[in-house]
Amino acid sequence: MDKFRAKFRKELNAHSHVGKVIAVMSGKGGVGKSLTTTQLAVALNRQGYKVAIMDADLTGPSIPQAFGLSGQTYGVKEGIVPRVTKTGIKVMSINLLVENPGDPVIWRGPVLADMINQFWTDVYWGEIDYMLIDMPPGTGDIPLTIFQSLPVDGIVVVTSPQDLVSMIVEKSVRMANTMDIPLLGIVENMSYYVCPDCGHKHYIFGESHIEDVAKQFGIDTYTQMPIDPTIAQTIDAGKAESLKIEHLDNIIAAIEK
Numbered sequence: 332m333d334k335f336r337a338k339f340r341k342e343l344n345a346h347s348h349v350g351k352v353i354a355v356m357s358g359k360g361g362v363g364k365s366l367t368t369t370q371l372a373v374a375l376n377r378q379g380y381k382v383a384i385m386d387a388d389l390t391g392p393s394i395p396q397a398f399g400l401s402g403q404t405y406g407v408k409e410g411i412v413p414r415v416t417k418t419g420i421k422v423m424s425i426n427l428l429v430e431n432p433g434d435p436v437i438w439r440g441p442v443l444a445d446m447i448n449q450f451w452t453d454v455y456w457g458e459i460d461y462m463l464i465d466m467p468p469g470t471g472d473i474p475l476t477i478f479q480s481l482p483v484d485g486i487v488v489v490t491s492p493q494d495l496v497s498m499i500v501e502k503s504v505r506m507a508n509t510m511d512i513p514l515l516g517i518v519e520n521m522s523y524y525v526c527p528d529c530g531h532k533h534y535i536f537g538e539s540h541i542e543d544v545a546k547q548f549g550i551d552t553y554t555q556m557p558i559d560p561t562i563a564q565t566i567d568a569g570k571a572e573s574l575k576i577e578h579l580d581n582i583i584a585a586i587e588k
């Protein structure tokens with residue numbers, strides 16, 4: 332499979348160096364993939380690493396908004412310049428290239444794939460220790476392009492409790508295995524809600540199955556993130572850097588290994 336991937340590999344921007352590339356994927360949309368991407372980036376950045384996010388969710392880009400970034404980026408002779416968040420995370424997203432971020436991206440697969448390759452080749456990333464890729468949901472065309480074209484070192488899968496009982500997670504896990512990319516961990520998001528009055532954990536979407544699923548696929552690193560209204564409010568306000576979600580600590584450790 333390595334030879335197969337090598338055949339499609341694209342060259343990184345000539346003026347940039349990226350240490351590790353981590354793809355954050357989910358079986359379906361709306362489960363907290365972008366939230367997880369931002370929080371892994373924020374945590375790694377806090378530890379002193381040089382961190383970048385490639386927003387590859389081209390038809391539903393949400394990374395700039397989570398960091399309060401708006402407006403268009405520009406180019407220099409080395410390439411397109413990523414935007415930099417308040418704490419120094421470099422971001423590239425389709426929403427930083429279009430005139431009106433509210434316009435839908437109505438492009439067919441090959442054009443979307445070209446855009447992803449350009450994000451890798453034409454963006455002047457500079458020196459980066461960890462690049463996180465916010466993947467489009469699912470296991471379709473664009474995830475396949477990313478796994479073939481970019482040197483992805485590891486995958487983090489984000490799920491909701493319901494997905495764990497269906498085959499949605501299994502598809503992501505099997506795609507990682509097929510592409511020969513290590514699965515670093517699984518995040519079960521919106522796992523439970525802690526009642527602010529009684530402190531009780533309520534499993535709103537039913538009991539968790541994360542342990543069984545992790546065992547089934549031989550994955551040691553997994554975590555559960557609660558539903559927390561302050562998370563949504565903080566992200567909506569563009570303040571992703573002010574959140575600290577300790578539930579991701581073991582995933583971060585797996586990325587750093």
Ligand SMILES: Nc1ncnc2c1ncn2[C@@H]1O[C@H](COP(=O)(O)OP(=O)(O)OP(=O)(O)O)[C@@H](O)[C@H]1O
Pocket residue numbers: 357359360361362363364365366367388391393467468520521556557558559560561562563564566567
């Ligand atoms: N644990 C949580 N508690 C409260 N709100 C959450 C939590 N996780 C995610 N959210 C909110 O749910 C919404 C969807 O999350 P997010 O955008 O991260 O999902 P996604 O999987 O990236 O979706 P898409 O595939 O559409 O990009 C966002 O408004 C986010 O702030």
